[in-house]
Amino acid sequence: MKNYFNYLVNILFPEHCIICGNELCFTDIKDYPICGTCLERFKTINGSRCARCSLPLIDGVKECIRCKTTGFTFSSNYSIYSYHDWPVKEVLYMYKFGKKKVLSGFFAEKIADILNIKYAGIVAVPVPSDRKSIKKRGFDHIGEIAGLLERKHGITVKHLLKKKIRTKEQKSLEYKERIENLKGSISINNDPAYLLTGRERKLVVLFDDIFTTGATVEECSRVLKGNGVKDIVSVTVAVD
Ligand SMILES: [Zn+2]
Ligand SMILES: [Zn+2]
Known part of the structure; x- marks a missing residue:
């Protein structure tokens, strides 16, 4: 019908x-x-990739230089696409800045596929956006995906994190500057609806749109670890 x-x-x-x-x-x-x-x-990353951050690498190389020199708190990030492989960047841009909210269904479908294959039964946590960015975009781009993951794909999503203040535009900043910029901006959401059980605390999977330097996933992971989560991984649409 x-x-x-x-x-x-x-x-x-x-x-x-x-x-x-x-x-x-x-x-x-x-x-x-x-x-x-x-x-x-849309071509997924199929060849060699960095075991830590998913960056495509030449065959035989296991870890990228960035990950070798940066001590991350999270165990790994899995990205579906390479950001610069057309039309990934273009579609992400339309979604985030072109008010094409309808594309949330595409991103939710792709993230759900990976969560079901790699992290079935693990609580998924959205990387939070601050209120000003949400207002500027006209919607919460990760929140939209989170809603669909729950409603349409049956994934357990807990909004464990919130973003308190608006940080400087991250785009032009290096990893260390980004970490500095993000410090104190992400905190735990104490809503009892999102309390984790003992089993859920063992591992949570963050999800976001783009993995750039890893600073955002890192800051979220530090907050989660500080609140008793043992291990954190992330799934992102694209790695830059
Ligand atoms: Zn790496
Ligand atoms: Zn077409």
Whole structure:
């Protein structure tokens, strides 16, 4: 019934692919406007990758220089895509800064796939955004994904972290400056609804859109560890 309804809606009001602009056909109708051909353009990181941060590496190299020289609190980050592999950056940009909230379905689907394969049954924790960024974007880009992970993909999500103050724009900062900039901005959410059980404390998986220097995941991990979480890993859409 729902499919028939979608079919009719699509005939009356055809949607277009956000990447190539072609009209979406009935078989393309998902929660997000990307056609089948464009979905195939997203290439996951398949070759060698850094065991710690997921950065693509040449064959035989196990860890990148960045991870060798940085002592991270979290065990590992797994990124699905390389940020600069077209059209990853473009689609993330449309989502975060182009008010294309509808793309949350695409990112949630991809993150859910990895959580189910690698971290089934582990509590997933969104990397928090501060109120000003949410206002500027018009929505909470990670919160949207978190909602879909819970409602549509059946993943246990706990909003264990909150971001208190707006930090400086991170873009141009190096790892050490980013860590300094983030210090004290992320704290634990004491809402009793998000209390972890003893078993859940053993490992939690953070999720976010982009892993750049690792500073944000690091700061979140420090806060979680300081609050009794034994081990932290992360899943991100892309590594830069
Ligand atoms: Zn397309
Ligand atoms: Zn690395």
